Amino acid sequence: MDDGTQYPIGELARRTGLTVKKIRFYSDRGIVTPADRTPAGYRRYGPQAVVRLAVVRTLRELGLGLDVIRRVTNQELTLAQVAAEHAAALNVQISVLRLRQAVLTTAARREPTFEEMERMHQLATLSRTERRRLISEFLDAIFDDGHVMSGRAAVRRSMTPELPDSPTQEQVEAWVELAELSLDPGFRDAMRGLVADHVADLPDGVGTPPRPDVFAVTRERAAAAVSSGISPDSPQADPVVATLTAECALAVGRADDAQLQDWLLHRLESANGARKDRYFHLLAVINDWPAPEPLAPLTDWSVQALRARAAR
Incomplete structure (x- = not known):
């Protein structure tokens, strides 16, 4: 509640922990406005300015821009709306940073060539559709048509990685390494033999009990x-x-x-x-x-x- 108290800008700076220069900047941007001015033109601020600047400081520390902050303090946007939008934007940034961290962490362990570094970066930043296409091509190479047609699809599903929408760094690192393995011709040949032997032990028809593994x-x-x-x-x-x-x-x-x-x-x-x-x-x-x-x-x-x- 406004009791008529007014603070000079220096006192307002002391109460809020902001510099006089910063308060003038916010005032010029219309984020916090003076309640009055002295005959000499010096600004005076009411108690509400202390609360307002505390909100501004918090929102700035959370990374919000000045235009958004001004709209919040002017009650054009609610804090809930801003928080939801900003959290969504941060999720995107976090995902990007996590991918970068995974590539750099993997590279630090391997001492890769420039070409290998570029490949790791490309694998880490594939879209969901591109990841599925890469893995589908790998599984197509190790499963022949007969495996799928004779009911071996469950084995294929059990070998399919599904990177979640918000993966951990460990999951991203694992994806990069697995994707590199899947592109290795020698590994594909080895897995093709493993799959062929494994599906040979599966039942030949519907209702046929599986043989012990x-x-x-x-x-x-x-x-x-x-x-x-x-x-x-x-x-x-x-x-x-x-x-x-x-x-x-x-x-x-x-x-x-x-x-x-x-x-x-x-x-x-x-x-x-x-x-x-x-x-x-x-x-x-x-x-x-x-x-x-x-x-x-x-x-x-x-x-x-x-x-x-x-x-x-």
Whole structure:
């Protein structure tokens, strides 16, 4: 409530923490107006100016422009309207900054060439449509038409990254790395073999129950052996390998013989590789899924154990 008190500009500066020069600037812009002037022309401000300047200071610190602030203080716009619009604009800026930070952080770890830096920047700033097109092209390259037509679409979906609208820095970094992997011809060849082997274990028709996954069987048996400290070329590994081959033979409906062991060794070797593990780890980060257990150490153990048994 205005009680008639008036402050000279110096007192107003002391009460608000703003400089005299800044208050004159706001006054000249019509953001805060003097209540009166002295006969000598000096400005005098009422108590309402203290409140008004406090609002101005807060809005300036939040990044609002002077024209918007003037409209707020003149009650042409509400604070809620301004806050909503400014928050939306900040979200865009934050997304851009997050992308830039992800590219720079990734570059700092790799010491890339100028060409690699440019590629990382391009991958980080792709639109949603462009990202989907890139991943679709990658998945088309590793899945043939028969996989999709015979009901393998679920496998394809499980390998599809979906970067959220407001990703974290970690998700953006993961996207850049995964996108680079997807463009690597050697990685595509390796993934094509993995997919071909994986879909071979899926049912052939609607209503047909899926066969047990040989990779799940291998993971379970190898994990127990590795956690127990059993060396893959030791006699202690023999019963583990025997159980492994017996369960895999049952899973695929084949005899547990030398041919099955050769087949299993081929399957595990084709599925092995740290970069494949890396793809699924990055996929989990992007899609905010639980982190998968790395398969490479367990597959390595199984491959070595199968080879050692075959050599005897």
